[in-house]
Amino acid sequence: MKTIYFYVPKGTIDKLQFLDELNHLEWEKIIEIRKFLSGNCTSWILTTYFHMKQNGFSCQLIDYIPESGILIADRDTLGNQYPYFGKVMLICVKGDREFHPSAHLHIVQNPLESQNKNNKLWNPYHIPIWPQVSLIPRSSERGSLVKNIAFMGSRSNFADEFKSEQWFKAIKELDCQWEPMFNPDQWNDYSNVDVVIAVRSFDGKTYKYKPASKLVNCWHAGVVGIFPPESAFMAVKKSELDFLIVNSLGETIEAVKRLKNDPKLYLSMIENGQKRKPEFSEERLNEYWNSFFNNYVFEEYEKWLKITEFQRRTDFINRYIRLKLDRTKKRIKRRVGIKDLD
Numbered sequence: 001m002k003t004i005y006f007y008v009p010k011g012t013i014d015k016l017q018f019l020d021e022l023n024h025l026e027w028e029k030i031i032e033i034r035k036f037l038s039g040n041c042t043s044w045i046l047t048t049y050f051h052m053k054q055n056g057f058s059c060q061l062i063d064y065i066p067e068s069g070i071l072i073a074d075r076d077t078l079g080n081q082y083p084y085f086g087k088v089m090l091i092c093v094k095g096d097r098e099f100h101p102s103a104h105l106h107i108v109q110n111p112l113e114s115q116n117k118n119n120k121l122w123n124p125y126h127i128p129i130w131p132q133v134s135l136i137p138r139s140s141e142r143g144s145l146v147k148n149i150a151f152m153g154s155r156s157n158f159a160d161e162f163k164s165e166q167w168f169k170a171i172k173e174l175d176c177q178w179e180p181m182f183n184p185d186q187w188n189d190y191s192n193v194d195v196v197i198a199v200r201s202f203d204g205k206t207y208k209y210k211p212a213s214k215l216v217n218c219w220h221a222g223v224v225g226i227f228p229p230e231s232a233f234m235a236v237k238k239s240e241l242d243f244l245i246v247n248s249l250g251e252t253i254e255a256v257k258r259l260k261n262d263p264k265l266y267l268s269m270i271e272n273g274q275k276r277k278p279e280f281s282e283e284r285l286n287e288y289w290n291s292f293f294n295n296y297v298f299e300e301y302e303k304w305l306k307i308t309e310f311q312r313r314t315d316f317i318n319r320y321i322r323l324k325l326d327r328t329k330k331r332i333k334r335r336v337g338i339k340d341l342d
Contacts, residue, residue, distance in 0.1 A: 002298055003058040006049040007073035010063045012037060019050055019061070039184065040074040044093040044107075047130045048072070051286055057293065070301055072107075075100055082323075084316050089304050091297065094124070096209045098326075101319035104304060105297070109211035112231045116208070121322055125296065127288050128280055129211045131220055136189045138222040144263035149256060150193045151180040153214070158182075159199040161249040170253040174260055190221035195259060197226045202248050206231040215243055216280045219273035224266060226255045236279075241272035 008016065016033070033042050053059045065071065068087035075097040082101045092103035094113075099106055099122040106124045108114055114126040149171065151158060158180065161167060171178045181187065190196075198214040200207065212232035218225035225243040227233045233243065244255040259266050278284065307315075 001058045002070055002301065003060055004052065004293065004297075005060050005062050005066050005069055005071045006045050007065075007071055007077060008041060008045060008061055008063050009037065009077050013061060013063050016046070016061060019046065020053070040076050040093065040095045043130055044074050044095070045072065045077070047133070048289060051282075052289060052293070055286060055290060070297065078102070082320055084313065086309065086312065089301050094209070096211075098323065099124075099319070101316060101323050103319075104315070105300065107292075108209070109213075110208055110232045111235045112206070112208040121319060125292065127292060128216070128285065129213050130285055131280060131282055132188055132213075132217050134188050135217065135220055136191050137220070138190045138193055140222075142192070142194060144266045146176065146194045146256070146260045146266060148177050148179055148193050149195045149197060150190075151197055152187045152217075153182070153198065155182050157198075157200045159201050161202065161252075162197070162199070164249070167249060167253070171256075174253075174256055176256065176260070190217075190223050193221070193223050195224050195226060195256065197252060199226075199228050199246070199252065200230075202228065212236050216277070218243070219277040219280070222270050222273065224259060224269045224273075226252060238276070239272065241269045242276065243269075 033046065037046070049059055049061060065083075065085065066088060069089070070091065071085075071088050072091040072093065074093040075095055078092060078100055085102055089105070090100075090103040091105045091107065092100040093107045094100070095109060099119075104123060106122045108124045108126050109129050111126045113119055114124040116124075151162065162178075162180070168178070179193070196214065196218050200210075207230045210230060210232050212235065215225050215227060215233050215236065226246055227243050228247060229245050237243070244258070246252045246255050259269075304312075
């Protein structure tokens, strides 16, 4: 079996030796890792490395570029240097960043990116993000109570409307408590959360590069979610009970009111989430990754080895040019005030 190299930032290898001794990724260890590694490297590279090694794959953590072989790295760790890797087939976990010209394959977290024909040059492959580690579910004792309304995420993904007097007044009138949680250390604890609202904006953007992780976390935690019709949420939506869709602050207020006044609806949505969560469980994600390597990567690597040096360089140059063109288009759009709905 081919060895899969997992790339981590220089100077972190010694701190990560304990991973090979774990039987389970403990939350305390993840917190420890986050002190010196980005969230993407932790959630994509290290978590995948741990599980694939448990699944019997030949894996190795490295902080350098090998002379040859299969290398997987997250976009943040790779940075904005674009070297040509002649004998290394690079797989870039893109996340919500740009594609990387040095990579032959990309892993994307939103299915829209893998279905977009304009992205064919980047060879995107969709895999959902791993479930939240050490998630603490909502207390069953809370029943159908709708009291604590939370936002879990970074400030950059927090719509301005939820800082308004209109929102604060509405929450007070509904006898609810608004709890925005910006500290990553809080994002696993849903024990006292009744409803999660996750709205980046009400501007109609599809956010084609974002995952459905906030919705999936709600299903795992036994919490009802209120979301805008972003592409990732709509891609996994199967019924009206999956989440409540809102397009404005007014609709969000009405959604909270509806849940508050209809305990039967609230409990039905909780029950539905319990039925949906196995689709995004750790076991299912293991299946996704096993299939990715066994049925795609290893075959793709053999094909890649047969490509001429000239063709590899040509592919690299085409990807690099495409990156520059995409950046230029975005700058022009901003300059002339064209709204980008992506």
